[in-house]
Amino acid sequence: MNMSRGESQLASRLSVFVLVFLALYAVFAFVAWRTLEAVRVKGPYYNEIMLGNELIADVLPPPQYIIESYLIALQLMDEKSSAEASRLIETGNQLRVTYEARQEYWKRVLDDSPMKDLMTATAARAALEFYRIRDDIYVPAIRTDDRSAARAALDQMRQRYDAHRYAIDDVVKMAQARNADYEKRANELINEQIRTLVLLAFGVVLVVVVMAWFARRAAQSLSARVHLVSDVAGRVAQGDLTTVIPPSDANDEAGRLLGAIGGMTQSLRGLVTRVKQASVELMSTATEFAATSRQQEATVQGFGASTNEIAAAVKQIAATSQELMATMEGLNAVSGQTADLAEAGQSGLSNLDSTMDRLAQAANAMSARLAAIREEAAEITGVVTTISKVADQTNLLSINAAIEAEKAGEQGLGFLVLAREIRRLADQTAVATLDIEQMVKQMQTAVSAGVMEIDRFAEEVRSGVGTVDRVGGQFGQIISQVKTLSERFDSVNHGMRSQSQGARQIGEAMGQLLDGARQTSVSLREFNSATEGLREAVTVLKTEIAKFKLGNE
Amino acid sequence: MMLALTFRAGDTPLAIDTRFVVEVLPRLSLQRAALAPEAVVGLLPFRQTLTPVVDLCWLVAGRSARNRLGTRIIVTRVEIGRRFVGLLAEDVSELVDSRETIMGLTNPEHPWLGEHLADQTEMPMMVHPSELLPDALRQLFEASPA
Numbered sequence: 001m002n003m004s005r006g007e008s009q010l011a012s013r014l015s016v017f018v019l020v021f022l023a024l025y026a027v028f029a030f031v032a033w034r035t036l037e038a039v040r041v042k043g044p045y046y047n048e049i050m051l052g053n054e055l056i057a058d059v060l061p062p063p064q065y066i067i068e069s070y071l072i073a074l075q076l077m078d079e080k081s082s083a084e085a086s087r088l089i090e091t092g093n094q095l096r097v098t099y100e101a102r103q104e105y106w107k108r109v110l111d112d113s114p115m116k117d118l119m120t121a122t123a124a125r126a127a128l129e130f131y132r133i134r135d136d137i138y139v140p141a142i143r144t145d146d147r148s149a150a151r152a153a154l155d156q157m158r159q160r161y162d163a164h165r166y167a168i169d170d171v172v173k174m175a176q177a178r179n180a181d182y183e184k185r186a187n188e189l190i191n192e193q194i195r196t197l198v199l200l201a202f203g204v205v206l207v208v209v210v211m212a213w214f215a216r217r218a219a220q221s222l223s224a225r226v227h228l229v230s231d232v233a234g235r236v237a238q239g240d241l242t243t244v245i246p247p248s249d250a251n252d253e254a255g256r257l258l259g260a261i262g263g264m265t266q267s268l269r270g271l272v273t274r275v276k277q278a279s280v281e282l283m284s285t286a287t288e289f290a291a292t293s294r295q296q297e298a299t300v301q302g303f304g305a306s307t308n309e310i311a312a313a314v315k316q317i318a319a320t321s322q323e324l325m326a327t328m329e330g331l332n333a334v335s336g337q338t339a340d341l342a343e344a345g346q347s348g349l350s351n352l353d354s355t356m357d358r359l360a361q362a363a364n365a366m367s368a369r370l371a372a373i374r375e376e377a378a379e380i381t382g383v384v385t386t387i388s389k390v391a392d393q394t395n396l397l398s399i400n401a402a403i404e405a406e407k408a409g410e411q412g413l414g415f416l417v418l419a420r421e422i423r424r425l426a427d428q429t430a431v432a433t434l435d436i437e438q439m440v441k442q443m444q445t446a447v448s449a450g451v452m453e454i455d456r457f458a459e460e461v462r463s464g465v466g467t468v469d470r471v472g473g474q475f476g477q478i479i480s481q482v483k484t485l486s487e488r489f490d491s492v493n494h495g496m497r498s499q500s501q502g503a504r505q506i507g508e509a510m511g512q513l514l515d516g517a518r519q520t521s522v523s524l525r526e527f528n529s530a531t532e533g534l535r536e537a538v539t540v541l542k543t544e545i546a547k548f549k550l551g552n553e
Numbered sequence: 554m555m556l557a558l559t560f561r562a563g564d565t566p567l568a569i570d571t572r573f574v575v576e577v578l579p580r581l582s583l584q585r586a587a588l589a590p591e592a593v594v595g596l597l598p599f600r601q602t603l604t605p606v607v608d609l610c611w612l613v614a615g616r617s618a619r620n621r622l623g624t625r626i627i628v629t630r631v632e633i634g635r636r637f638v639g640l641l642a643e644d645v646s647e648l649v650d651s652r653e654t655i656m657g658l659t660n661p662e663h664p665w666l667g668e669h670l671a672d673q674t675e676m677p678m679m680v681h682p683s684e685l686l687p688d689a690l691r692q693l694f695e696a697s698p699a
Contacts, residue, residue: 388622389622392579392622392623393579395646396577396578396579396625399558399577399645399646399648400576400577402556402571402648403556403558403571403574403576403577403648406556406571406572407572416556420648423646423647423648427646427647430622
């Protein structure tokens with residue numbers, strides 16, 4: 001393998017790591033130095049803060065310096081307005097309260113020093129004296145407008161104020177000296193710290209460089225042995241098992257790795273020898289397997305074909321029997337409908353029967369009525385006959401009377417006329433009776449015809465009733481026969497259904513058998529392909545094993 | 554005033570002068586004369602004599618007179634051997650005026666048919682009863698003892 005490349009990889013990674021570390025450290029050191037520089041005394045921030053303090057000190061009247069109280073006292077002296085005077089007095093009181101509060105603060109805050117003594121004892125005493133005179137003498141004098149007393153008090157107050165001012169000036173001088181001292185000390189401290197920081201940085205860089213050198217040496221040693229191991233492993237991978245690892249005296253991890261690789265190579269050599277023998281045996285076994293499975297596959301395929309045929313035949317049987325069953329069911333339904341229709345027809349016929357009976361009764365009644373009419377007509381005929389006989393007699397009498405009257409000559413003339421009138425009346429009567437006779441005859445003819453019709457109708461009705469009865473009986477027979485037919489249909493249907501079910505079951509069984517055969521075939525094919533795969537694998541194995549060089553062959 | 558009695562023999566409308574008519578009788582049940590010709594219907598007991606009745610329908614139309622109410626016996630005053638002669642005729646029902654007559658045909662074989670009555674719709678022919686009967690019948694009636 002490429003030795004220099006491995007070395008450069010490891011070394012370059014290491015140096016990159018070191019360089020990155022150094023760069024980060026340099027950045028850290030720079031930032032720390034910049035911070036220290038920024039906050040040091042007389043530095044930019046310090047100067048800004050001090051400038052602010054000075055500004056405040058210049059603007060505000062200092063509470064510890066009683067100049068304002070003194071000035072107010074002077075102003076009060078010349079004040080004429082009593083209201084303004086009261087306001088000035090009140091301001092003076094306020095200033096005293098403020099002074100005393102600040103005095104307490106400074107007593108608490110300051111360390112014991114000559115400056116503190118000067119401020120809280122000397123200056124404070126003069127100030128308190130000043131305030132006492134102002135409150136006890138000066139303000140009452142002003143209130144009573146006693147100018148001479150007030151002026152005297154003001155003199156005393158100025159003496160106290162002067163004493164106070166001298167003391168305060170000393171305090172200011174001492175504070176300035178103290179501040180200068182502190183600034184000097186702070187600068188010295190910061191410079192010392194920066195020096196320490198630089199030294200520390202140099203130390204760290206030195207340690208890192210040394211560590212990098214040691215790491216580089218260890219990596220070089222390790223990579224040399226790793227290259228040896230990888231060379232051996234590469235040769236083993238190429239099938240060269242003849243490599244002998246030189247015994248290593250190093251007892252570190254790399255040495256143990258080399259030993260393990262040597263043991264592994266020897267074991268591999270034994271294993272490959274055994275695998276070579278086994279692969280030859282495996283090859284012959286796989287060939288046998290393939291032959292057997294091919295035979296079995298042929299057998300199963302034949303079995304599958306015959307099973308397919310049987311299944312198809314059984315399916316046809318099942319389909320045919322199902323069709324037959326459907327037909328039978330249809331037939332059954334039709335016969336049921338027929339029975340229903342026949343029953344309906346029978347009931348209709350029974351209705352018809354009763355109707356016919358009523359018709360026959362009506363015909364009989366009508367016939368009886370017509371017979372009565374005929375009798376009455378006969379009676380009318382008798383009466384008419386009598387009337388016509390009377391008319392005839394009258395006619396005859398009138399003729400004879402006329403003949404006799406004529407014989408009588410002139411005396412009979414009136415009688416002749418009478419006879420003629422009588423004859424005319426008789427003739428009219430005869431004509432009328434003739435008409436009546438005709439009418440009665442027509443009536444009788446009509447009645448006779450009606451009677452005949454009714455008789456015939458009644459006869460027809462009677463025969464119709466008979467026919468209806470006969471047809472009803474036939475309907476009954478039809479119904480009973482259709483019913484027995486329906487029962488037979490049911491039994492046939494049942495048989496067909498069980499047959500169809502049996503066929504279906506056979507079909508399902510055949511299907512299962514077929515599936516089994518198909519599965520067997522598929523399994524055999526899979527087995528076949530597996531055997532083929534096995535053979536191919538064994539062949540590959542053999543060629544692969546042939547690549548291994550064994551030293552003892 | 555002259556009157557004529559109308560009647561029918563078969564389809565032929567006829568009439569007879571009422572001076573020849575003794576009496577008109579209804580068609581009574583007649584004694585059938587034994588061995589008499591078919592034209593002789595029978596003998597009618599009339600005014601203590603047996604009057605022979607001749608069927609005019611038979612003589613004229615060759616058939617018997619129909620049995621109707623109008624079919625009557627006209628007893629005529631013919632006086633053959635002092636007897637009347639009855640004529641059986643149909644539709645004997647009307648007396649008409651016989652003064653207006655019209656000459657018709659003169660049939661030598663039937664001399665009893667005379668002139669037609671003018672003012673009647675059917676214009677019936679007048680019958681001469683004295684010449685009505687054929688000789689055979691006449692002899693038959695004359696020969697019979699009174």
